[in-house]
Amino acid sequence: LKAIVFDGRNSHFATDLPKPLPEPGESLIQVELAAICNTDREILKGYRPDYRGVLGHEFVGIVRESPDPSLLNRRVVGEINLTCGLCLYCSSGRPHHCIERRALGINDKNGAFAGYLTLPTSLLHPVDEALPAEKAVFCEPLAAALRITEQVEFAPGTPVALLGDGRLALMICQSLAATQDVDLTVFGRHPEKLALFSPYAKTFGAIDTEDTFEVVVDATGNPASLSDAIALTRSEGTLVLKSTYAEKAHIDISMVVVREIRMIGSRCGPFKPALELLQTGKVDLPPLTCFAPEDFKKAMESKTFKAALDFRS
Amino acid sequence: LKAIVFDGRNSHFATDLPKPLPEPGESLIQVELAAICNTDREILKGYRPDYRGVLGHEFVGIVRESPDPSLLNRRVVGEINLTCGLCLYCSSGRPHHCIERRALGINDKNGAFAGYLTLPTSLLHPVDEALPAEKAVFCEPLAAALRITEQVEFAPGTPVALLGDGRLALMICQSLAATQDVDLTVFGRHPEKLALFSPYAKTFGAIDTEDTFEVVVDATGNPASLSDAIALTRSEGTLVLKSTYAEKAHIDISMVVVREIRMIGSRCGPFKPALELLQTGKVDLPPLTCFAPEDFKKAMESKTFKAALDFRS
Numbered sequence: 001l002k003a004i005v006f007d008g009r010n011s012h013f014a015t016d017l018p019k020p021l022p023e024p025g026e027s028l029i030q031v032e033l034a035a036i037c038n039t040d041r042e043i044l045k046g047y048r049p050d051y052r053g054v055l056g057h058e059f060v061g062i063v064r065e066s067p068d069p070s071l072l073n074r075r076v077v078g079e080i081n082l083t084c085g086l087c088l089y090c091s092s093g094r095p096h097h098c099i100e101r102r103a104l105g106i107n108d109k110n111g112a113f114a115g116y117l118t119l120p121t122s123l124l125h126p127v128d129e130a131l132p133a134e135k136a137v138f139c140e141p142l143a144a145a146l147r148i149t150e151q152v153e154f155a156p157g158t159p160v161a162l163l164g165d166g167r168l169a170l171m172i173c174q175s176l177a178a179t180q181d182v183d184l185t186v187f188g189r190h191p192e193k194l195a196l197f198s199p200y201a202k203t204f205g206a207i208d209t210e211d212t213f214e215v216v217v218d219a220t221g222n223p224a225s226l227s228d229a230i231a232l233t234r235s236e237g238t239l240v241l242k243s244t245y246a247e248k249a250h251i252d253i254s255m256v257v258v259r260e261i262r263m264i265g266s267r268c269g270p271f272k273p274a275l276e277l278l279q280t281g282k283v284d285l286p287p288l289t290c291f292a293p294e295d296f297k298k299a300m301e302s303k304t305f306k307a308a309l310d311f312r313s
Numbered sequence: 314l315k316a317i318v319f320d321g322r323n324s325h326f327a328t329d330l331p332k333p334l335p336e337p338g339e340s341l342i343q344v345e346l347a348a349i350c351n352t353d354r355e356i357l358k359g360y361r362p363d364y365r366g367v368l369g370h371e372f373v374g375i376v377r378e379s380p381d382p383s384l385l386n387r388r389v390v391g392e393i394n395l396t397c398g399l400c401l402y403c404s405s406g407r408p409h410h411c412i413e414r415r416a417l418g419i420n421d422k423n424g425a426f427a428g429y430l431t432l433p434t435s436l437l438h439p440v441d442e443a444l445p446a447e448k449a450v451f452c453e454p455l456a457a458a459l460r461i462t463e464q465v466e467f468a469p470g471t472p473v474a475l476l477g478d479g480r481l482a483l484m485i486c487q488s489l490a491a492t493q494d495v496d497l498t499v500f501g502r503h504p505e506k507l508a509l510f511s512p513y514a515k516t517f518g519a520i521d522t523e524d525t526f527e528v529v530v531d532a533t534g535n536p537a538s539l540s541d542a543i544a545l546t547r548s549e550g551t552l553v554l555k556s557t558y559a560e561k562a563h564i565d566i567s568m569v570v571v572r573e574i575r576m577i578g579s580r581c582g583p584f585k586p587a588l589e590l591l592q593t594g595k596v597d598l599p600p601l602t603c604f605a606p607e608d609f610k611k612a613m614e615s616k617t618f619k620a621a622l623d624f625r626s
Contacts, residue, residue, distance in 0.1 A: 089548060097548035097572065151573075223566060235402060235410035244567035251564055253536060254557040257578040259410065260464075265570040 002293045002311065003054045003114035011044060011055060013296055020110060022118045027066035029076060029119065032133040033290065034059040034112040035308040036299055037141065038168075038221065039244075040105075044300070047246065048106060056113030056309070057105040060127065060136040068121050075131075077139040079123040079271055080104040096268050113293065115311050125271045128279045134288050137308055138171070139274050142283060145171035147269030148240050149179055152215055156181045161211075161232050162201070164219035165193040167305055168242060170285065172219055173200050178282040179273075185213070187228075196286065196305075217242060223249035235259040240266050315606045315624065316367045316427035324357060324368060326609055333423060335431045340379035342389060342432065345446040347372040347425040348601065348621040349612055350454065351481075351534065352557075353418075357613070360559065361419060369426030369622070370418040373440065373449040381434050388444075390452040392436040392584055393417040409581050426606065428624050438584045441592045447601050450621055451484070452587050455596060458484035460582030461553050462492055465528055469494040474524075474545050475514070477532035478506040480618055481555060483598065485532055486513050491595040492586075498526070500541075509599065509618075530555060536562035548572040553579050 001017040022028045035058040057080045063071040083090050083098035090098050105111020127136045162173055165188025176182055177200035184201035188194050194203045218229040219242040226249045233239045239261055277283040290310040291299035299307045314330040335341045348371040370393045376384040396403050396411035403411050418424020440449045475486055478501025489495055490513035497514035501507050507516045531542040532555040539562045546552045552574055590596040603623040604612035612620045
C-alpha cells in the first residue's frame with residue numbers, strides 16, 4: 001500500500017503498509033484523491049507532535065467493504081471526526097467537540113494519504129455519479145467554510161468583510177455568495193488571487209478602517225491581521241475567526257469590550273450542504289493539481305489553489 | 314459650586330465653578346452622591362487624555378429644573394451616554410454605540426463629581442421614595458452587570474464561571490443569582506472578598522481547568538486572566554468580556570477557533586431592571602463609604618467596596 005506516514009517529526013513515502021482492517025461499523029474505502037490542506041503543513045511544522053500515522057484528511061474514494069450494502073462501490077466523501085457518542089459534547093449536540101475525539105490523519109486515526117482508509121460508516125456521504133472525484137474532494141474544506149452560515153444569522157443585505165485571499169477564503173466567498181443575500185467585500189494582498197473573487201464580491205486591495213461591516217471573517221492565517229479585523233467590525237457586530245496558527249495574537253480587548261464585539265471561533269462544518277453546492281455547480285472552484293503519491297514533497301511545495309495526491313494509478 | 318475637574322493630566326478640587334445651564338431638553342440635577350468607578354482611576358492614569366472637565370458618571374440626585382414637571386424635586390439616576398439619534402448605530406437600535414457619543418464625566422460632557430449636573434431628560438430614571446440615595450447610586454454599575462443577561466441566553470441550570478472578586482464581579486454575581494436559574498461558580502484570589510459571594514455561588518480560590526463552563530464571565534480587570542478564562546469555557550460555549558485595560562492581551566486564537574468559543578464584549582446596560590433589583594432588595598450590596606468632595610484624593614485611594622463623594626452638605 002502506498003502511503004505518506006508521519007513519525008512525529010517527519011513524513012516519508014511508504015509502500016509496505018498492509019491494507020487497513022475495518023473495525024466494527026467501519027467501511028473500507030479505496031482512496032481516489034486526497035487533497036493537501038494547510039493543517040498537513042502545520043503538522044509537519046510541529047502542530048501535532050503526538051500524532052503517528054498516515055497523514056491526510058480531505059479525500060474522495062470508493063467504498064469496497066461496508067456493513068451498509070447500499071454503499072458498496074459508491075464514491076464517497078467522509079467527515080473526519082470520530083466521536084465517542086457518550087461524553088458531555090456528544091450528548092449535547094456538539095459531537096465534533098467530543099472529548100475523546102480522534103481525527104482522520106490528525107489524531108489517533110490513520111489518514112487519507114494512502115491507497116485505502118477506514119472510517120465509521122455513519123461518517124460517509126455518497127457522491128452523485130455526475131460529480132467527478134476532482135470536484136468532490138473539495139467537500140471537507142467547503143463544509144468548513146459553510147460552518148459560518150450555521151453560526152451567524154445574515155439579515156438580507158448584511159455588509160460582510162472577508163479578510164484573506166487564499167483557498168479557504170475563496171471557499172468562504174463562494175459559499176456565502178451562493179447561500180446568503182449579503183453585500184460582500186474581500187480584502188487581500190495578492191491582486192492576482194483577488195481576480196478569482198471578483199465575480200462574487202466587491203474587492204479591495206487595502207483595508208480602510210473608515211469602512212465597517214456587520215460581519216467580518218478572518219481567513220488570513222495571520223495573527224497580525226486580527227487588529228484590522230477588529231477595527232473593521234461594527235460595534236455589536238460579529239467577527240468570525242477561521243484561522244489557526246501557532247503564534248499568540250495580541251488583542252486590544254478594551255476595544256472588543258467597549259464596542260461589544262462578538263468573536264466566534266469557527267471550524268468543521270456540514271457535509272450535506274457542501275456536497276449539494278458542488279453537485280449543483282453553485283460553487284465551482286479552480287481545478288485541482290494532481291501529483292503522484294511518490295511526489296508528496298513536491299505537492300506540499302505546490303503554490304496552486306489546491307494540490308492533491310492521486311492514488312488511482 | 315464644588316467640583317472635581319480634570320485638566321487632561323491631573324484632577325483638582327474646585328469651588329468656583331458656575332452652576333451649569335441646561336441645554337434644550339436637559340434637566341438640572343442637584344447631585345446627592347457620586348460614586349467612584351475604576352474608569353475614573355483609568356482616566357487619571359491616561360485612559361482619556363482628550364477629556365477636559367468635571368469627572369464622575371455614577372450618581373444619584375434631585376431634579377431641580379426640567380422640561381418634564383413630573384420630575385421636579387424627584388430623586389433620579391441617569392444614563393451616561395448622550396447620543397445623536399441619527400447615525401448608523403442610533404438608527405439601528407444601538408444608540409449606546411452612537412458615533413457622536415458623548416459620555417458623562419468621560420467624553421465631552423461635564424460629569425457628576427459636582428454640586429449640580431445637567432443631562433438630557435430622557436436619560437433620567439426616577440427612583441422610588443423608599444430607596445435611599447446610598448443604594449440608588451449603584452444603579453449604573455449594576456445595569457452594566459445586567460448587560461450580560463441581554464447578551465447571553467441562559468438555559469436553566471447553566472454552569473457559569475465568574476472570574477474576579479471585585480465590585481463589578483459582585484454585582485454580576487448578585488444580578489445573575491437574582492435573575493437567572495444558573496449554577497454559579499466564582500473564582501477569585503482574595504478569600505476575604507469571596508465571603509461576600511458565598512450566599513450566591515459556589516466559590517473556589519483557585520482555577521482548575523479540568524472544570525469547564527457553558528458561560529464564563531471575565532471581570533478580573535487583568536489581561537493575564539484571559540488564558541484561564543478561555544480554558545474554562547466549554548467548546549461552543551460563551552466567554553463574556555467585562556474588563557477593560559490599557560495593555561494588550563495575548564491570546565491563543567487557535568484554541569478559540571478549534572473549540573469554537575464565542576467571546577462577547579459587554580459594557581453599559583439597562584437601568585430599569587437594575588433599579589427594580591435595588592428597589593425590591595433582590596440585589597443588596599455592601600454599604601457605601603462616603604467622603605466629602607474635598608477628600609476626593611482620599612476617596613480615590615479607598616479600598617472599600619464602593620466609595621462615593623457626598624455633595625449633600
